[in-house]
Amino acid sequence: MTKKFKLKSGKKKHAYLHKRHNKEIRFQLYGITAMLISFTMLAILLISIISRGYTAFVKTEISLPIEFSESVLVPDDDADYGSLVKESLKKMFPEASGRSDRMLLYKLISNNSSYRLKNLVNNNNNLIGKTVDVWFFASADVDIFEKGYISREIEEDSRQIKDKQIVWLDKLKEQGRLRKVFNTTFFTEGDSREPEQAGMLGSFIGSLFTILACMLLAAPIGVFAAIYLEEFARANVFTDFIEINISNLAAVPSIIYGLLGLAVYLNFFGLPRSSSLVGGLTLAMLVLPTIIITTRNAIKAVPPSIKDAATALGASRMQMVFHHIFPAAMPGIMTGVVLSVARTLGETAPLLMIGMVAFIADVPKTMIDPATTLPVQVFLWSDSPEMAFVEKTAACIIVLLVLLAAINGFAAYIRNKFEVKWE
Amino acid sequence: MFLLQLEAILGNMNQTIFFILIWLVGILAFYTGKKRALSSLQKGGGVTSLPRYFGYCSIIWAILPALLLWLFLLKSDQLIVLFYILIATIPGWLLIFSNKPSLFHARKHFEKWLKIFLILCATFSVLVTIVIVSSVLFESIRFFKDVPVFEFLFGTHWSPQTAIREDQAGSSGAFGAVPLFAGTFLITFIAMCVAVPLGLFSAIYISQYASSAARKIIKPSLEILAGIPTVVYGYFAVVSFSPFLREIGEFVGLSISSESALSAGIVMGIMIIPFILSLSDDVINSVPRALIYGSLAMGATKSETVKNVIIPAALPGIISAVLLGISRGIGETMIVVMAAGLSGNLTINPIESVTTVTVQIVTLLVGDHEFDSTKTLAAFALGLTLFVVTLFLNLIALIVSRKYREKYD
Numbered sequence: 113m114t115k116k117f118k119l120k121s122g123k124k125k126h127a128y129l130h131k132r133h134n135k136e137i138r139f140q141l142y143g144i145t146a147m148l149i150s151f152t153m154l155a156i157l158l159i160s161i162i163s164r165g166y167t168a169f170v171k172t173e174i175s176l177p178i179e180f181s182e183s184v185l186v187p188d189d190d191a192d193y194g195s196l197v198k199e200s201l202k203k204m205f206p207e208a209s210g211r212s213d214r215m216l217l218y219k220l221i222s223n224n225s226s227y228r229l230k231n232l233v234n235n236n237n238n239l240i241g242k243t244v245d246v247w248f249f250a251s252a253d254v255d256i257f258e259k260g261y262i263s264r265e266i267e268e269d270s271r272q273i274k275d276k277q278i279v280w281l282d283k284l285k286e287q288g289r290l291r292k293v294f295n296t297t298f299f300t301e302g303d304s305r306e307p308e309q310a311g312m313l314g315s316f317i318g319s320l321f322t323i324l325a326c327m328l329l330a331a332p333i334g335v336f337a338a339i340y341l342e343e344f345a346r347a348n349v350f351t352d353f354i355e356i357n358i359s360n361l362a363a364v365p366s367i368i369y370g371l372l373g374l375a376v377y378l379n380f381f382g383l384p385r386s387s388s389l390v391g392g393l394t395l396a397m398l399v400l401p402t403i404i405i406t407t408r409n410a411i412k413a414v415p416p417s418i419k420d421a422a423t424a425l426g427a428s429r430m431q432m433v434f435h436h437i438f439p440a441a442m443p444g445i446m447t448g449v450v451l452s453v454a455r456t457l458g459e460t461a462p463l464l465m466i467g468m469v470a471f472i473a474d475v476p477k478t479m480i481d482p483a484t485t486l487p488v489q490v491f492l493w494s495d496s497p498e499m500a501f502v503e504k505t506a507a508c509i510i511v512l513l514v515l516l517a518a519i520n521g522f523a524a525y526i527r528n529k530f531e532v533k534w535e
Numbered sequence: 536m537f538l539l540q541l542e543a544i545l546g547n548m549n550q551t552i553f554f555i556l557i558w559l560v561g562i563l564a565f566y567t568g569k570k571r572a573l574s575s576l577q578k579g580g581g582v583t584s585l586p587r588y589f590g591y592c593s594i595i596w597a598i599l600p601a602l603l604l605w606l607f608l609l610k611s612d613q614l615i616v617l618f619y620i621l622i623a624t625i626p627g628w629l630l631i632f633s634n635k636p637s638l639f640h641a642r643k644h645f646e647k648w649l650k651i652f653l654i655l656c657a658t659f660s661v662l663v664t665i666v667i668v669s670s671v672l673f674e675s676i677r678f679f680k681d682v683p684v685f686e687f688l689f690g691t692h693w694s695p696q697t698a699i700r701e702d703q704a705g706s707s708g709a710f711g712a713v714p715l716f717a718g719t720f721l722i723t724f725i726a727m728c729v730a731v732p733l734g735l736f737s738a739i740y741i742s743q744y745a746s747s748a749a750r751k752i753i754k755p756s757l758e759i760l761a762g763i764p765t766v767v768y769g770y771f772a773v774v775s776f777s778p779f780l781r782e783i784g785e786f787v788g789l790s791i792s793s794e795s796a797l798s799a800g801i802v803m804g805i806m807i808i809p810f811i812l813s814l815s816d817d818v819i820n821s822v823p824r825a826l827i828y829g830s831l832a833m834g835a836t837k838s839e840t841v842k843n844v845i846i847p848a849a850l851p852g853i854i855s856a857v858l859l860g861i862s863r864g865i866g867e868t869m870i871v872v873m874a875a876g877l878s879g880n881l882t883i884n885p886i887e888s889v890t891t892v893t894v895q896i897v898t899l900l901v902g903d904h905e906f907d908s909t910k911t912l913a914a915f916a917l918g919l920t921l922f923v924v925t926l927f928l929n930l931i932a933l934i935v936s937r938k939y940r941e942k943y944d
Contacts, residue, residue, distance in 0.1 A: 139837075140740070143739055147741075150734075153808075154760055157767075157805070160771060161770070336652065337659060360926060363925065364922065368671070368918055368922050380670075397663050400659070400663065401660065429646075430650070458763075459764070460765065464901055478544075480544060481543075487869075488766075490770060494769070502774065505770060520762060
């Protein structure tokens with residue numbers, strides 16, 4: 113003890129402690145600030161998406177008195193239903209006389225109005241000869257105008273809705289011929305080039321098929337592989353290699369799996385491009401390591417006393433594993449599988465590689481039909497120049513996030529309800 | 536519904552019927568095998584294992600040959616296939632009728648097959664790696680026949696548009712990937728500048744200062760960030776964050792590109808926060824209590840303990856978390872595809888637009904149907920580079936964290 117510590121005394125000691133305590137407080141502040149920033153980011157992200165998207169769950173409709181005149185409808189095959197709408201609009205707004213005015217007038221109504229009329233007449237033949245009020249989809253521009261995304265103040269030239277159209281719309285509103293209803297189209301239709309007719313059902317079903325194909329392959333293989341590695345594998349070079357391999361696979365960028373899908377499934381096996389089957393098989397490779405790792409952890413958590421008891425009562429190794437360990441680890445395994453379902457649902461990049469980014473209007477019926485998934489739909493819509501697709505994109509994200517929250521909640525439920533806490 | 540899916544996948548109705556038929560035969564074999572064992576029991580012959588194991592063995596021997604035959608040899612839909620398939624189930628029937636249940640050890644036999652199946656499942660992950668490496672490598676080698684490796688790795692000009700006609704100007708296209716690497720590292724660097732301090736400080740706060748009740752709320756809610764799909768971050772970057780940055784830029788007199796590296800990098804950083812947070816939280820928590828209590832007992836404040844004891848002790852783990860975060864950032868695709876640029880600028884200015892390796896892979900491959908052009912092959916060469924770099928980072932992270940674990944275990 114050559115070095116002598118000189119204890120600080122009096123005022124000096126006080127100042128020294130003060131300095132240290134200030135440092136302590138500052139350090140704690142750094143931590144709080146870091147957390148607050150992270151939380152703010154999360155909040156901004158969610159708020160910006162919800163505030164953009166919630167309006168897409170409502171759509172504008174316009175009602176027009178349609179005269180189902182026999183002269184137009186009787187030559188049944190190619191009856192011009194579109195002209196009925198046009199006639200009605202002309203009658204309501206006789207002031208629109210010029211060609212360009214008429215074009216503006218017709219643009220108020222979505223271009224699927226003739227299909228709607230055709231369906232109406234096909235379902236109900238009594239309509240012919242009568243005049244009935246029918247609700248039509250407003251066109252996308254009218255829809256976002258009514259939702260307040262287009263200001264009346266900006267100059268007419270740079271506004272999608274012209275002054276004349278605004279006058280007509282106000283008139284319609286006065287007559288009660290303009291209403292906002294819950295947007296069922298968004299949940300019951302496939303994609304469309306027209307924003308007001310576009311829905312997310314197609315991509316939802318696509319996601320469902322993709323998850324199904326993925327889990328049918330990945331879940332059994334992953335779980336059995338984990339059982340082998342945890343319970344049967346001897347500690348040797350090969351097992352070690354498999355283990356390093358799995359932990360590395362878990363960190364390979366997802367886009368590489370897309371390259372794998374493209375090279376192997378599409379080019380080598382010749383499976384149908386853009387199909388949810390190929391999407392699922394590709395994502396199966398992606399979630400396989402995750403499933404293996406979570407299953408192994410679940411099996412590890414089963415106490416050795418159960419193994420010993422089973423073996424002592426004469427169970428073979430296989431019986432011990434499949435009759436005792438496996439059921440005991442089941443809640444943990446299921447949690448892992450459900451979480452990888454969430455991962456599958458949110459994955460986008462590999463699916464771009466295997467051609468699931470095409471515009472597909474039809475709702476897929478089988479796994480080999482061309483399809484997109486929810487996140488890919490988000491990507492596709494976010495690329496569209498139309499303003500009306502911005503709210504659709506955000507709404508699709510809201511649906512996606514709600515689904516993910518539900519899946520994660522389900523995983524948490526399984527964990528809390530069924531998982532046994534071993535003493 | 537199920538039949539419809541099956542039929543679509545298998546191609547036609549006959550195939551579906553064959554497939555279902557094979558399984559029906561399997562079920563029949565199961566019950567016959569089981570019944571024979573049972574009747575042997577009733578006759579007083581005795582059995583070696585539970586009757587159902589005889590059933591399982593019968594299924595294996597009836598179905599496996601038939602399925603293999605149907606899959607690999609006779610992928611046709613003619614009815615004659617049915618005949619072959621039925622012949623292929625003969626081993627199952629032979630097993631049932633030629634072995635005496637009192638002598639044939641069905642359980643051991645079945646467990647042998649089960650173990651083989653388990654081993655196959657475990658090797659499947661190795662197979663995936665081999666397939667990834669070989670498919671990417673194979674296409675890359677084809678690419679490097681057209682473009683020398685040296686030019687690819689050190690060329691500074693990237694414009695992969697190959698001409699349609701031979702005599703067109705600039706027909707060759709340029710495949711110097713340095714601008715892409717630079718762009719990738721710039722964006723990843725910005726992302727780590729956001730994620731590491733925020734993630735690390737949050738982890739320290741959560742593990743050292745927060746009460747356990749607060750911890751239970753804070754950690755899961757920050758992990759929400761990890762569950763958000765990357766395409767959502769991309770949308771956020773494009774629609775909200777880039778315009779916001781532009782406005783700030785205009786306010787201070789900078790013209791920030793709408794596809795700036797800064798915007799993509801910061802949003803990517805937000806995505807990586809929970810990753811760094813939970814990894815470093817784990818390592819901080821695994822620092823032995825004795826070290827921490829020792830430091831506190833000597834009169835050190837909590838912050839001094841963190842700085843002088845916890846961080847040095849947890850450093851290898853934190854480094855490995857950061858390395859994994861970097862590898863994540865390099866491989867991240869959707870955020871940069873949506874928020875970063877397409878043209879390869881060689882710059883370190885964060886407010887300019889840069890492109891990344893993953894962006895180029897996507898743009899080269901999306902919508903491109905022909906598979907032999909240098910353009911599409913270039914995507915595989917980029918993929919190989921990406922794979923090698925991330926593999927390298929992951930391996931280092933693994934080695935570092937293993938060393939660390941050995942230190943305290």
